[in-house]
Amino acid sequence: MATENCxxxxxxxxxxxxxRLWEDGSHIAFLDIRPASRGxxxxxxxxxxxxxxxxxxxxxxxxFGAVQEVGKKMKESFGAEKIFVLLMGEEVPHTHVHLIPYYxxxxxxxxxxxxxxLDKILEEFGNTGE
Numbered sequence: 280m281a282t283e284n285c286x287x288x289x290x291x292x293x294x295x296x297x298x299r300l301w302e303d304g305s306h307i308a309f310l311d312i313r314p315a316s317r318g319x320x321x322x323x324x325x326x327x328x329x330x331x332x333x334x335x336x337x338x339x340x341x342x343f344g345a346v347q348e349v350g351k352k353m354k355e356s357f358g359a360e361k362i363f364v365l366l367m368g369e370e371v372p373h374t375h376v377h378l379i380p381y382y383x384x385x386x387x388x389x390x391x392x393x394x395x396x397l398d399k400i401l402e403e404f405g406n407t408g409e
Contacts, residue, residue: 287373306345316386
């Protein structure tokens with residue numbers, strides 16, 4: 280079900296143009312307008328869900344099947360060494376997976392937190408780690 284103000288729902292419906300790489304009955308892959316590397320794409324389900332955690336139970340398997348299919352085609356077509364897969368969804372509240380080609384130079388920067396108490400985190404999660 281499309282959400283009226285969701286830009287990705289509008290892309291899925293064809294109301295907003297996008298540089299589409301691939302499409303099936305339930306998913307679309309299109310180029311990111313702010314790419315981290317050449318060929319950076321997004322794969323989205325056509326059906327709206329705000330986040331991966333909100334998706335219907337088996338639809339995540341279909342989404343990642345599409346991600347794998349598109350990623351393999353991207354790696355071959357673009358000559359990338361690897362395709363990084365990133366699931367975020369911070370800016371657009373519609374489930375989407377980033378496929379970011381890697382060409383020998385890291386296209387992303389991750390900040391690492393130092394000094395975290397991993398045992399405390401396990402306890403908060405409800406796992407003793409054993």
